[in-house]
Amino acid sequence: MFPSRRPPRPEPGWLRRRVPTRVVDGAAYLQAFVLSGVVTVLAVRAYLQAAGWPQLGGGGLHIAHVLWGGLLMAVGLGIALVFLGGGPRTAGAIVGGIGFGLFIDEVGKFVTARTDYFYAPAAGIIYAAFALLVVLTQAVRGRTRLTPDERIANALDLTLSGVPGGLTDRRRIAVLRLVQGAGPTVEAAMVQLLDAVPRREPPPVRFWRRWADRFGRLVVWLTERRWLVWPVVVYLLVEPVVTVVAVVLDVATGELDREREWGAVIGVLTAALITAVLSVRGAVRLRRDRVGAFRLFKLALLVDLLFGQVFNFTVNQFGAVVNLAVDLFLLGVVTAEHRRLSRELPAEPR
Structure with missing residues (x-):
């Protein structure tokens, strides 16, 4: 007789692989981080060249802007850790991106024995760092679609972040699209939850946003x-x-x-x-x-x-x-x- 085959024992919960839930706007946050970092590097280089490469400090001290970069990266991370919602995440990405730009701008000092800020390959290293971040952003944007559970989790996150100040109609539509197809029970529950969240009028369009949109449309039209x-x-x-x-x-x-x-x-x-x-x-x-x-x-x-x-x-x-x-x-x-x-x-x- 052949020995009976026992069914496999289920693995304990702590042994199962836990995959972190992805954020639906993750690529947008990375893009804000990269753009703010690029603008910071270009602005710092332009200012230093125009000002004759000044130095902060005196009496043997030199306050390198890499220190301010580390501080701003910590502030950006703190904003994203402490506050709830997409607004603080965007602010944290921008502040962190500015800090990263200040940090990476001085890479020449840390890859040379003589701490040479003007080390020629430093510009190539800076470009390579941002190019890799752009590739990462595109990889996050082009990954497989969110799972149904991730879509529900993001819908709940968007809804709960609107409890203190309210949700605009645009945000409500985005939440309903996320749970579309999740089943009548989930969709009905989400509608009830949205009804409990106060409504908020959309903020006025900033002047810089109008110019950015016009420039974007011009580039698209040209291409x-x-x-x-x-x-x-x-x-x-x-x-x-x-x-x-x-x-x-x-x-x-x-x-x-x-x-x-x-x-x-x-x-x-x-x-x-x-x-x-x-x-x-x-x-x-x-x-x-x-x-x-x-x-x-x-x-x-x-x-x-x-x-x-x-x-x-x-x-x-x-x-x-x-x-x-x-x-x-x-x-x-x-x-x-x-x-x-x-x-x-x-x-x-x-």
Whole structure:
């Protein structure tokens, strides 16, 4: 006879894996953190250069702004830990982002033995740190959808945070959308809970918000213009080739003999070569596969943004911000055209 097989014993609760509940607006908080940090670094560098690189302190003391950065990061974390709701989380993300910007701006002092604030690769390190944060933000934004339990938990969090000051109609609609499909019992309970929360009128639109919205609409409008597509394609084909030729000419004429960061120059050259190959392949595929061609153009820009610009900032310091802005705009144009072409593809038969 075969021995009887006993059913597996359930694991104790403390042995089960506990997955933290994700916040529905997590990507927005990360984005606020990154943007405030980037603005802080650029503002600090611009101010210090305009003021002649002043120092706070005297009598042998030097109060580095990395200390203020650590303090502001602690304040931002404290705001998010102490207060409830999306507003304090956003405020904590912005304050923490400003602190992180002050902190990372002095990275050159902590990766060199001589504590050199002007260490050339520091600009590339700063850019790489923010690029990784942007990738993390996009990964959080593009992850799988929230589970039903997470949607209910976020709906409750939004509702309870509105108990002291009330909820706007927009917030109420967002809560009901979160629990949609969770079952009649949950939906009815949420409606009753919302009825118990006071209503609040939406706050007036700030003047800076109007200008930000107008600028955002202008950028979207520009990136969707069809007449911009072909100049962008030409630029993608010409720009990396010009970079490669310029480096070769500098090597031939001896201009690069004074360059201290040869590794960064090789990185710029490698990124330009990869971008050129991808762009040429995309141009070759334009006639027979436009969707695939613009996918290659998009990949070429991503290679330059995530790899080439790290070395570009090392070589050109913060003068590379202009090139970064151009690349971001080109990525917007290419992405908009790729999406348009993808929507026009005929649906595959099942």
